Amino acid sequence: MHGGRRLARRLGVGALAALVLAVGAGIPVYVLPATDPVPEHADAVLVLGPPTRARTELGRDLVEAGVADTLVISVWASDLAAAPGENDVVACDEPDMDVICFTADPGTTQGEARALADDARADHWGSVVVITQTPHIARARLLLGRCFDGELSMVSSGEPYTFGDWAYEYVYQTGAFVKALADPAC
Structure with a gap:
């Protein structure tokens, strides 16, 4: 029975780590993307x-x-x-x-x-x-x-x-x- 809890805990920690990595990887793409200054003139x-x-x-x-x-x-x-x-x-x-x-x-x-x-x-x-x-x-x-x-x-x-x-x-x-x-x- 202890093996089942240990496995569930590992899976939970792994899933949480994957979520944290996915959110972290998305920050520079979705939250803080590269933007440009507005130019003086554009067409x-x-x-x-x-x-x-x-x-x-x-x-x-x-x-x-x-x-x-x-x-x-x-x-x-x-x-x-x-x-x-x-x-x-x-x-x-x-x-x-x-x-x-x-x-x-x-x-x-x-x-x-x-x-x-x-x-x-x-x-x-x-x-x-x-x-x-x-x-x-x-x-x-x-x-x-x-x-x-x-x-x-x-x-x-x-x-x-x-x-x-x-x-x-x-x-x-x-x-x-x-x-x-x-x-x-x-």
Whole structure:
């Protein structure tokens, strides 16, 4: 009987050690990813979806500050179908700035990366400021960098997270990273 308890204890300690290692390994990737300073000028500011209030407001602020002339926002199809004024988060109809709203196909970061590459080729962009949530920065940099040859400046929207949000993001982003590493295409 003592052997069974000893085995259970070892398994428990091993599982706890594995969890601590996984969380520790994720800190520099999800919690403290490498971000970039906002450049003085870029060709566009890209807000990755979903277009939360924090992301779209930061995007608007950067364009209004003269960092770029164009604000690009990845939106859901339902955002584009909303009547004017119905969705106060998405800024597709800003009267005083050049705004491009698009729905990625597929509706993933990889789809957003492909859309960025298409817009960059069409408009001759060489530099883009990218706004997303902190846990998404490293993976977004990887995927966007595969499709866009220009300079990416990755900026966090600074959205707050609860413990539950962080737990979800660790699991989600890890799975998405595995998928991204398994498929190296743009």
